[in-house]
Amino acid sequence: MKRIGILGGTFNPIHNGHLYIAAEAYRQLHLDQVWIMPDGIPPHKNLEGGVTRFERVGMCEAAVNSIPYMRVIHTEQKSDGKSFSYLTLTQMKKDYPDDELYFIIGEDSLDTFPTWVHPEIIAKSVTLAVSVRHDSDVTNDIEAVSMDLKKRYGANIELLSTDYIDISSSDIRELIASGITPKNIVKLKLMVPAPVFSYIMAHRLYGSTKGLKMSPKKEIKSTDFPKLKQEIEKKLEKKLKPSRYTHTQGVAYTAAALAMAHCYPMDVAFIAGLLHDCAKYMSPDELYDFCKKKNIDISPAEEKSPQLLHAKAGAYLARTEYGIEDPDILHAITVHTTGMPGMNLLDEILFTADYIEPNRDKAARLTEIRQCAFKDFHLAIQMILSDTIDYLKATGKDIDETTYRTYEYYKNL
Structure with missing residues (x-):
């Protein structure tokens, strides 16, 4: 039996904040592996920057290539339909019945969990591993929300204590679109792993490089x-x-x-x-x-x-x-x-x-x-x-x- 963490997201692009959360989940939950799962066609947002699902997968693979316990899975990339977590996670539970699956999400996502499509099915398929800032003012609120979800859906919830990483994919896209200047390159290299920066430049992704x-x-x-x-x-x-x-x-x-x-x-x-x-x-x-x-x-x-x-x-x-x-x-x-x-x-x-x-x-x-x-x-x-x-x-x-x-x-x- 393996303990597997699953970090889903648009990853447009994947950045150091994503990898930090994945690494903390691996460390704190004593996982065997962390799977990075890029969305196929997210139901709740239109992709910005003009990138395709294949380019997002390419960036994710570049990001985790040298991390032995991480790998990219293409589960949602193979579908032309909208990506719904309950469908993906239900199938993964069938495919890996003997493994413990942990679905890694942020504290904001925990608040909105009842609005997801079929949260009760998700709760039966995986343990929710929730990244919570250890200096957050809402820690008590998160614990209260967790108790409520456990009562409503029988959810298993693990809280991860993490630092605040001030990086967003939208900031990265805007920075690239503003121009590949020496100053911006220094900033970008602090926000994304070097292989991801190289992938973005080589494939001319986002804005002015396209x-x-x-x-x-x-x-x-x-x-x-x-x-x-x-x-x-x-x-x-x-x-x-x-x-x-x-x-x-x-x-x-x-x-x-x-x-x-x-x-x-x-x-x-x-x-x-x-x-x-x-x-x-x-x-x-x-x-x-x-x-x-x-x-x-x-x-x-x-x-x-x-x-x-x-x-x-x-x-x-x-x-x-x-x-x-x-x-x-x-x-x-x-x-x-x-x-x-x-x-x-x-x-x-x-x-x-x-x-x-x-x-x-x-x-x-x-x-x-x-x-x-x-x-x-x-x-x-x-x-x-x-x-x-x-x-x-x-x-x-x-x-x-x-x-x-x-x-x-x-x-x-």
Whole structure:
């Protein structure tokens, strides 16, 4: 028999206050495990910040990944209906009949417990573990409420003595929406675990990090994505050879598919895919001269193989000719050929999409890598790098040192 705590919530996003309550429940109730259970579609609130249930699960998994006694359960995520605690907890009691289940709630929730849907069913399924501030003025009131609920529903109630943690998910969302400034980053890192902060930044969640960043002359809203897409496609079709344009289209749509699979803004990934080869209309000599003229750094490997410069030149053109000032897009275009150790999510999406898009048919293990990219992203990148290095060695072509270092990085993840 196990003693299992269940902490449910919207977790939009999960923060240090949630984890503190979970840890205190684990310690004070001598639990074996604490399960973090993100709501599916909460019946009482509309989600703010434009995040999906899958992104909230991703943040929760990032938060508890290094905590051995915590794990995320997807019970409510699997339903397209509204999330009601009595249904979820009744099913969990059936699934784990021999275990003791503790449903962790705050003192405010205890006050409103009689208004929940079927509180009598919840009371029969779990013990209520109520987080109460030890310096609270309402401790006596909480004890009175507990006695009343025990009489009315036969509820088992355990009170947890906890500190007051002044963190709210709404404050975090507002802070991010106000801008990712150095000052705000310091505040955010005190409010959420480091892996959650990294997840939010990598997936561009909440407010100002979500949409495309365009130059002032070409400001465009995410709702105008179809218009931007058409403008860029029209320019590219005139500049690129038909075969290159076909490849570009393939990369853009594959990048969008990977973005949807890995919880990244689809429109951002699509634009990165469209523009990744926008400098490919130039010959290697023209690319070299262009980069010299624009003072773009040229590495020793690029001196030997100037065709590699289409990535750096492409990022320059994306900004100056197409009005893209989004640093993530420009960076992804810059590194899409060789990759780099520690690529961000968009870098990885574009790097992979360039390799697996539907018009490719020569690479080894292509079918396997395509399948892997939607299941184990980092393994797919490792396979791409390994096969690329093998191919370049077999054909006697120079290998950029960055490709070696990138392979070593992903091999050791």
